[in-house]
Amino acid sequence: MRSKRPFSPLIAAALAPLVLAGCLSNATTWHRPGTDRDQWAADSATCKLRAQKLVEDRYASHSSYMGNGGVDNSAGHRSLMRRHDAGRDMKSLYGDCLKRKGYRSGPPPSTRKKQV
Numbered sequence: 001m002r003s004k005r006p007f008s009p010l011i012a013a014a015l016a017p018l019v020l021a022g023c024l025s026n027a028t029t030w031h032r033p034g035t036d037r038d039q040w041a042a043d044s045a046t047c048k049l050r051a052q053k054l055v056e057d058r059y060a061s062h063s064s065y066m067g068n069g070g071v072d073n074s075a076g077h078r079s080l081m082r083r084h085d086a087g088r089d090m091k092s093l094y095g096d097c098l099k100r101k102g103y104r105s106g107p108p109p110s111t112r113k114k115q116v
Contacts, residue, residue: 028095032103047097055090 035043059082095105 028105029107030098030103030105031108032101035103043098043101043103047094047101050097051090051093054093055086058089059086 030040030044032040098105
């Protein structure tokens with residue numbers, strides 16, 4: 001007798017492209033006229049390090065996994081939520097830094113459709 005699988009490989013194969021498309025659609029393209037690859041790499045690395053440092057400082061105090069004298073069962077959930085929040089904050093701080101350096105998000109001006 002064959003047991004029913006709650007999630008078959010066929011369903012996983014059908015959903016994989018949708019999941020990947022969702023991940024790729026979150027990518028942001030940054031550009032600044034007159035900037036070469038070396039300058040972009042330096043600016044991006046600077047902003048990434050700055051954002052990472054700010055996020056690490058902000059979330060460093062949230063390391064407690066214990067509740068009222070025992071194991072806190074919701075600690076795993078809170079930890080996941082903090083990771084999510086930290087990732088969101090890092091992305092925001094990184095973007096803010098690039099904007100201050102004159103970068104803009106979206107397609108480069110040469111690829112945008114001209115409005116008539």
